Amino acid sequence: MRLWSLHPALLDAKGLVALWREGLLAQAVLAGATRGYRHHPQLVRFRAHPMPLTAIAAYLHAVADEAEARSYRFDRAKLPPRESVAPIEVSEGQLAHEFAHLLRKLEQRDPARAARLSGTAPLPHPLMRVVPGPVAEWEVGR
Numbered sequence: 001m002r003l004w005s006l007h008p009a010l011l012d013a014k015g016l017v018a019l020w021r022e023g024l025l026a027q028a029v030l031a032g033a034t035r036g037y038r039h040h041p042q043l044v045r046f047r048a049h050p051m052p053l054t055a056i057a058a059y060l061h062a063v064a065d066e067a068e069a070r071s072y073r074f075d076r077a078k079l080p081p082r083e084s085v086a087p088i089e090v091s092e093g094q095l096a097h098e099f100a101h102l103l104r105k106l107e108q109r110d111p112a113r114a115a116r117l118s119g120t121a122p123l124p125h126p127l128m129r130v131v132p133g134p135v136a137e138w139e140v141g142r
Contacts, residue, residue, distance in 0.1 A: 026056055027060065060079050
């Protein structure tokens with residue numbers, strides 16, 4: 001499971017679809033609707049949020065917004081209504097780490113997209129607020 005701190009616009013089609021599916025799984029985990037992935041490190045920041053289910057829903061609405069901008073059809077009926085929610089902090093180090101990880105993936109899957117993004121600054125997901133700091137403690141393989 002990878003719940004990117006990066007803006008969904010940076011992802012290729014395969015990555016965007018995977019993010020949607022993994023985000024829906026995360027929503028189910030946070031709602032207590034599944035046994036698997038309950039201790040997945042990517043969920044730490046959502047669990048720490050004062051409104052975890054509202055936060056994951058806001059996160060997924062932004063993913064669905066990007067999908068719609070690309071004329072994809074993600075089923076928003078799987079989400080509760082959009083609500084205003086406090087942002088989740090993401091460190092500059094975490095954002096840079098994820099961006100480098102994404103570029104490595106894109107070099108294999110979508111070299112043209114990787115080339116376009118290379119040398120640009122990583123954009124955060126709309127739910128994220130960038131703060132100074134290193135790679136997150138929960139990040140596997142730091």
